[in-house]
Amino acid sequence: MLKRRPLQSRSEVILRNIVVIFLTVYMTIFLLVPIVMAFAGSFHLWNPLNGTYEWIGLDNYIRMFRYPTFWTAMSNTLIFCAVVVTFRVVLGLSLAYAIVSRLTVHKTFFRTVFYMPTVTPLVAVAFVWKIMYNPQFGLIDQILGLDINWLYDSVFALPAVMVMTVWKDFGYAVILFMSGLLSVPSDYYEASNIDGANAWQTFRYITLPMIRPTMVFVVITSLISYLQAYVPVMVMTEGGPGTATYLSSYLVYDQAFVKYNFGYASAIAFFILILTAVLTALSFKVTGERG
Amino acid sequence: MKKRFPAVLTAAVLLLSMTGCGGEEAALQEGVRDTNPDKGLAVMGNHVTYDPNHLVNGGEPVTLDWWLWDAPDLFGSIAREYQEMHPNVTIRIINNPWDGYWTKLPLALQKEEKGPTLFNVHNSYQHLILPYMAPYEIPMEDLTADYFTAASHEIDGAIYYTDFGVMTGAIYYNKDMWEAAGLTDEDIPETWEEFREIAKQLTIWEDGKLVQAGFNYNGEMHTLLLGLPYQLGDTLFLEDGKTADLTSDGMVWAVQMLKDMYDTDRIGDKDFGTDSSQSFGQGQSAMVYKWGHFYGYMGTNYPDIRYGTFEIPTAEPDPFAYDRYNGEATPGINKNASPEQLEAAQDFIRFYLANTRVQKELCMYYSLFPANNQLREDEALQENPAIHAVSEHIEDYIWPGAMPSTMEENLKIAGQDILYNNKDIRKTLQTTEDIVNVDLANTDFTSSEHLYDKYGE
Known part of the structure; x- marks a missing residue:
C-alpha cells in the first residue's frame, strides 16, 4: 500500500484547503442545492417566474405516469440509448482495432478524421444533418435515390436522429478504445501466438478482457449522456412528427421552459435520475465490474 | 513569500471566478434638469390625449430602462422623441433575444425597483408578468374609445397593456x-x-x-x-x-x-x-x-x-x-419601480398611446392592422x-x-x-x-x- 506523502509546506496546505473549500462550495451551490430544490419542487405546482409554489403532494408523479407522452418519451429514450450506445461501442472498437493494427498506415490521419465530428458543435452538426435529410433537396435522398421525408416520418425520424448521433460521437469511443488497446502488453499477444490462437480467439480471450475497464467507461458515460440527450431532437424534429421523437430530457425541457411546469418537469427529471442510476448499476453488473 | 504566491494567486483566481461578472455597472447616463414646462407643442390624440407642456418628475433627472426583444432602432426612436420633449428623462433601450426574454424578464421584475421600468409585452406570457405590472393611469373609456381591442384587455376594471395593432x-x-x-x-x-x-x-x-x-x-x-x-x-x-x-x-x-x-x-x-x-x-x-x-x-x-x-x-x-x-401589445410598467420612475413611465405611456404617428410607424413595421381607430383608413397602411x-x-x-x-x-x-x-x-x-x-x-x-x-x- 502506498504511503501518503505528508504535505511539505504551509503553502501546500493552504492551496489544498482553498481548492477543497472552493469545490465544496461550488458543488453545493451548483449541484446539491438545485437537486434538493428540484426534488422539493416536484411535489409542488411550481412556476418560479410568476412566483407560484403550491404543495400538491404526489400529483406531479401521478400525472406523469398517466401522461401518454411520458411513456412514448421513455420508450423512445430506451431505444435511443440502446441503439446509439451499441453502435458507438461496436463502431468505436472496430475502428480503433483497425487503426492500431500493424497493417494500417497513416494512423494519425485516420485518428484525426474520426475524431473531427466529436469536436464539431452539436447544434451546427444537427442543423447540417437536418438539411441533409430534407426531402426536396437533401443529400441523403439524392445519393440514395429515395423519396423519404426522413424527419417527418414516424418510422424513420428517430433512426435518423440516431444515425446523426452515432456519426457525431463514435470518434470519442475510437480514441478511448485505442488507448485501451495500446495499453494491452504485447507479451500476451506473443504468448497467444505461440499457443496457436487465431485472430478471433486472441480478440475474444485477450483483447476484450484486457480492455474491459475502457468498455465499461464508454458504456456508462454514453448511457448517462444519452439519457440526457435533447439537443438533436430540439434542432432536428422538435419531438415530431407528433411525439415520435420525444426523448425524456426533451420532455423535461418542454415542460419546464416551454410550458413553465417546473414542478412537473422536476418529477420527470427525478424519474430519469433514478432510471440512470438503475441502468448504470445494471451496466456495472453485466460487465462484471464494480465502481 | 515565494512559496505562498501560488496559493494566493489560486485563491484570487477562484474567488474572482465565483464572483462571476459581478462589479459595478457603468454609471447611468442621466438627463439634465428641465426647467421649462412650456414646450410650445400641440396636444396629441383624440380621446387618449397627451399634452407635452409640463414637467415630468418636477424636471429632476430620472432614468427608465426599457426592455424589448426586437426592433431597438424603432423603439429607440420613440424614446428619443419623448426625451427631446423631456430632456430630464433618460430611457435606456435594452434589447434581449426573444429566447431568453421570458425567463429573464420575470426574474428581473422580481428584483422590484432594480427591474426594468418599462418592458415590451407579449400577451401569451401575460400569466408570467401580470403580478409585477402597474395599471395604466388612463381612463378606461378613453382607451376603449381610441383602441378597438382595449376592452378585451380589461382586468378588474384596469388596463395593464393593450394592443397597438392586431x-x-x-x-x-x-x-x-x-x-x-x-x-x-x-x-x-x-x-x-x-x-x-x-x-x-x-x-x-x-x-x-x-x-x-x-x-x-x-x-x-x-x-x-x-x-x-x-x-x-x-x-x-x-x-x-x-x-x-x-x-x-x-x-x-x-x-x-x-x-x-x-x-x-x-x-x-x-x-x-x-x-x-x-x-x-x-x-x-x-x-x-x-x-x-x-x-x-x-x-x-x-x-x-x-x-x-x-x-x-x-x-x-x-x-x-x-x-x-x-394583438401586439403596448409596453408594461413595473409596479415596483420608484415613484419618480412610475410617474415618468405613466407619462411616457400616455405619449405612446396618444401619438398616432408612433402608432402608425409600429403598425407599418410589424404589418399590423392598427388598433387605434384614427388610423383605420390610413392610406399608407392600407397599401x-x-x-x-x-x-x-x-x-x-x-x-x-x-x-x-x-x-x-x-x-x-x-x-x-x-x-x-x-x-x-x-x-x-x-x-x-x-x-x-x-x-x-x-x-x-x-x-x-x-x-x-x-x-x-
Whole structure:
C-alpha cells in the first residue's frame, strides 16, 4: 500500500484547503442545492417566474405516469440509448482495432478524421444533418435515390436522429478504445501466438478482457449522456412528427421552459435520475465490474 | 513569500471566478434638469390625449430602462422623441433575444425597483408578468374609445397593456403562377369550395411528382386549426372559458378539410418540403396561409417574388368569425419601480398611446392592422397587403385570449399525428383535448371569447 506523502509546506496546505473549500462550495451551490430544490419542487405546482409554489403532494408523479407522452418519451429514450450506445461501442472498437493494427498506415490521419465530428458543435452538426435529410433537396435522398421525408416520418425520424448521433460521437469511443488497446502488453499477444490462437480467439480471450475497464467507461458515460440527450431532437424534429421523437430530457425541457411546469418537469427529471442510476448499476453488473 | 504566491494567486483566481461578472455597472447616463414646462407643442390624440407642456418628475433627472426583444432602432426612436420633449428623462433601450426574454424578464421584475421600468409585452406570457405590472393611469373609456381591442384587455376594471395593432392570417398567392394559370382578380375565392377548385388549377404534377403546390400548409396546420373552427361557430373553449373544446364539429371539419386537400384534391403534399414559408419564397407553392409578419419575411428573404393577398375563405357566407387574431401589445410598467420612475413611465405611456404617428410607424413595421381607430383608413397602411387583406371584416375576427402555449404546442402535435402518422382524427383530438385540459387546470387562464360581439348568438 502506498504511503501518503505528508504535505511539505504551509503553502501546500493552504492551496489544498482553498481548492477543497472552493469545490465544496461550488458543488453545493451548483449541484446539491438545485437537486434538493428540484426534488422539493416536484411535489409542488411550481412556476418560479410568476412566483407560484403550491404543495400538491404526489400529483406531479401521478400525472406523469398517466401522461401518454411520458411513456412514448421513455420508450423512445430506451431505444435511443440502446441503439446509439451499441453502435458507438461496436463502431468505436472496430475502428480503433483497425487503426492500431500493424497493417494500417497513416494512423494519425485516420485518428484525426474520426475524431473531427466529436469536436464539431452539436447544434451546427444537427442543423447540417437536418438539411441533409430534407426531402426536396437533401443529400441523403439524392445519393440514395429515395423519396423519404426522413424527419417527418414516424418510422424513420428517430433512426435518423440516431444515425446523426452515432456519426457525431463514435470518434470519442475510437480514441478511448485505442488507448485501451495500446495499453494491452504485447507479451500476451506473443504468448497467444505461440499457443496457436487465431485472430478471433486472441480478440475474444485477450483483447476484450484486457480492455474491459475502457468498455465499461464508454458504456456508462454514453448511457448517462444519452439519457440526457435533447439537443438533436430540439434542432432536428422538435419531438415530431407528433411525439415520435420525444426523448425524456426533451420532455423535461418542454415542460419546464416551454410550458413553465417546473414542478412537473422536476418529477420527470427525478424519474430519469433514478432510471440512470438503475441502468448504470445494471451496466456495472453485466460487465462484471464494480465502481 | 515565494512559496505562498501560488496559493494566493489560486485563491484570487477562484474567488474572482465565483464572483462571476459581478462589479459595478457603468454609471447611468442621466438627463439634465428641465426647467421649462412650456414646450410650445400641440396636444396629441383624440380621446387618449397627451399634452407635452409640463414637467415630468418636477424636471429632476430620472432614468427608465426599457426592455424589448426586437426592433431597438424603432423603439429607440420613440424614446428619443419623448426625451427631446423631456430632456430630464433618460430611457435606456435594452434589447434581449426573444429566447431568453421570458425567463429573464420575470426574474428581473422580481428584483422590484432594480427591474426594468418599462418592458415590451407579449400577451401569451401575460400569466408570467401580470403580478409585477402597474395599471395604466388612463381612463378606461378613453382607451376603449381610441383602441378597438382595449376592452378585451380589461382586468378588474384596469388596463395593464393593450394592443397597438392586431395580426391575423390571410392567403398569400404568387401572382406569376396565378396569371400563368389564366386566373384574374375576379377569381379570388370567398369560400373553401371555390378555394380548392382554384388551388387545383394552380397545382402541377409531373411524372407523379409534385412540382408546384396549389396550396401548401406544411408547418402551419396548427395555426389554421386555432382559427378555422370559429367559421362554423365553434369556439376553442367551453362557456366556463377554462376548458378547451378541441373535439367540436368545427374542429373536426377543419382537420378533415385540410387533410382532404392533400389526400383527395392533391393540391399539395405533406412531404413537399417542411416549411411552407420557404416553399412560397422559393416559388414552389402558389398559395400559403400566413400571418401578417410574413410580409416582413418576404421583404427580407424573397423580395423578388410577386405576390398578393386575399382574406381567408370561409365555410359559408357571413361566418361567426373569419379567424382568430392576436394583438401586439403596448409596453408594461413595473409596479415596483420608484415613484419618480412610475410617474415618468405613466407619462411616457400616455405619449405612446396618444401619438398616432408612433402608432402608425409600429403598425407599418410589424404589418399590423392598427388598433387605434384614427388610423383605420390610413392610406399608407392600407397599401400593405397583409393589412389590406383583413381590413374589410376586422370586426369579425375573434381574440381567444392570452392562450397558454399548451394549446398551440399540443395542436401542433395533433396535426402532425393526423397528417404524418395517420392517426384517427377524433381519437387524436380527444387525446389532445385531455392533455390540454390537464395543463389548463394548473393555470389561471380564462378565455376572452365571451367578449366577442357575436358570442352567444
